[in-house]
Amino acid sequence: MxxxxxxxxxxxxxxxxxxxxxxxxxxxxxxxxxxxxxxxxxxxxxxxxxxxxxxxxxxxxxxxxxxxxxxxxxxxxxxxxxxxxxxxxxxxxxxxxxxxxxxxxxxxxxxxxxxxxxxxxxxxAEDEGPESLAVREDMSARLLAAVENLPEHLRSVTELILKGHTHKEIAELIGIPVNTSKTRLRAAVELLRGVGSLVAK
Amino acid sequence: MSRFKESETGGEGVNDHVTLLGLISELDASDEHEDATIPESEMTEAQRRALSVLNRSATTVSAEDSLDSVATITLAEIEEWLRQAPQEAVLARGSMSVPLINKVVGNVADYGYAPEAEIEGDIDSEAGTAEITVVLYAVREDPVPVRVVLTLADQSTRTASVDEFGLAMFPDVPLKPFTVHVVPRQER
Incomplete structure (x- = not known):
């Protein structure tokens, strides 16, 4: 990628x-x-x-x-x-x-x-995949567990944001509109906060 | 998918990350844009600070002396200093006192002083200079005798010993960003 x-x-x-x-x-x-x-x-x-x-x-x-x-x-x-x-x-x-x-x-x-x-x-270490390892290094075990419990479509955006990517870059990387990336992050945050009302399938 | 419970997402490591993610999400919806036009003076100041970190650190390592301490008085702070000063300070002939700037000066605590120094300025608006006084507060009975070194915008330096009252004074300092170093008196 x-x-x-x-x-x-x-x-x-x-x-x-x-x-x-x-x-x-x-x-x-x-x-x-x-x-x-x-x-x-x-x-x-x-x-x-x-x-x-x-x-x-x-x-x-x-x-x-x-x-x-x-x-x-x-x-x-x-x-x-x-x-x-x-x-x-x-x-x-x-x-x-x-x-x-x-x-x-x-x-x-x-x-x-x-x-x-x-x-x-x-x-x-890029050989372990661009989205996973770098983010894992940032996260405590509990955060990792929390993020891994997110639905895939929210997890990928969350990990890329933590890795330092912009929504525009994320849109290019995973092929979604910029606004969708923003919405997914917002949903992920709400879910991680225990709200979950914005989580979309 | 079930909602996360507090116990599942708890712990400061998780909550702090979620706070950061929440901040980014909030900014996504705000008028703040990362690619907004930034005034040249801001970028110049950012570059000057970055250079200061790299150059200062390089000097520290090569001198095998990690005790040097540095604080930076920025352009923004000087502008704020001037903005907060009484109108008379701009109009008056002669010098006027302006509000203190409190700065943490690196490892100055190692020398027996409180980490936060006071930077005082008496501004001479006519000359475009200030008499800068750096005040260190001893927190132990036998603080290490130190000097304060100002590095001015043109990279020239001025030094003054900290006296028994914790004061180091510098007359006629141009009103531009400068850095404050504290070094043991026997050195340099």
Whole structure:
């Protein structure tokens, strides 16, 4: 299956071995393009709140740097745009967890965060299928069980969204209209929340 | 298909993911679009921050000194700073104080200071500069003597030692984004 988000870019002039050089080599996208992909997703998830978007994007770059510096990003990324979007989503997820833990008065551990976020930030092994493995890395066992209990037509959309794809890309990947993809996600969310009123066969 | 029960979808891992999915679903139906036109100043700021992360981190690793701490004062924050300032600050000759910016400065807690620093500015609108004061609050009796290093938009740097009151002052700083580093005093 061809990933519509896959792309290659010209590398900017930069000293060999620098983080930027390694980033461009491994992610297969120019730094400028990556900045735009990350910032657009951060701005969208922040509902247009510019300071919040800038912070989210910056935190996403921090995770990228950590992957590079700790040698955890070693294989070229197959779907760079989706991968970057997913990384931003996972940083957002980290914030949601932090807020949830704070509201509950509980503790939020860096260890659990790292284990989860890194899963989404690691390059996926494409030979296990584009939709499954990368998403599985993101999800806890309980979430995996919940998503696997979704009807197939909802599960595929949900997994691709978690993987960082847009509805337009999902529409191309599985051959459905964009609005159908949106409706399926909404139904999946309602079902996962225990509502289920929008679930369509 | 039966509905999921709370017990089946419970657990913060599931709920947080569902919250994220719900946010994305909500945005699908909103006027927010990922491909909306973004002002150039925003993209420039995003690029500057990304570069700052990569370059700063590279410096840190090559120096084998992971104790450096960094916070960034962004263009948006400076604009907000100016926006919040009294009208007189724009019109007045001479400097005017503007609201504090509180910033978490990386690992500064390792040196014995509260992680959140206060960034104060006395703006001279005529000169387009500000006197920046960085305030660190010691949380232990023997904090490590430190310096604050400002990296300005033109990549030049200014340094000032943090005094016994936790203050480091920088006169005539251009009103543009800058980063704040904190390093042990004996270094650099």
């Amino acid at each position: 061809e990933d519509p988000s896959a792309e290659t870019g010209d590398h900017q002039a930069d000293s060999a071995g620098s983080p930027m050089h390694r980033f461009q080599d491994l992610v297969g996208m120019t730094f400028d393009d990556a900045v735009e992909v990350i910032y657009r997703r951060a701005r969208w998830l922040s509902k247009g709140d510019v300071p919040a978007a800038q912070e989210l994007a910056q935190d996403s770059w921090q995770h990228i740097y950590e992957l590079l510096s700790e040698g955890r990003l070693t294989e070229p990324i197959q779907s760079p745009t989706a991968w970057l979007r997913r990384l931003v989503q996972n940083v957002m997820l980290e914030r949601i967890r932090r807020e949830t833990a704070w509201k509950r008065g509980g503790q939020y551990t860096t260890e659990s965060l790292d284990q989860r976020v890194e899963g989404g930030a690691e390059p996926q």
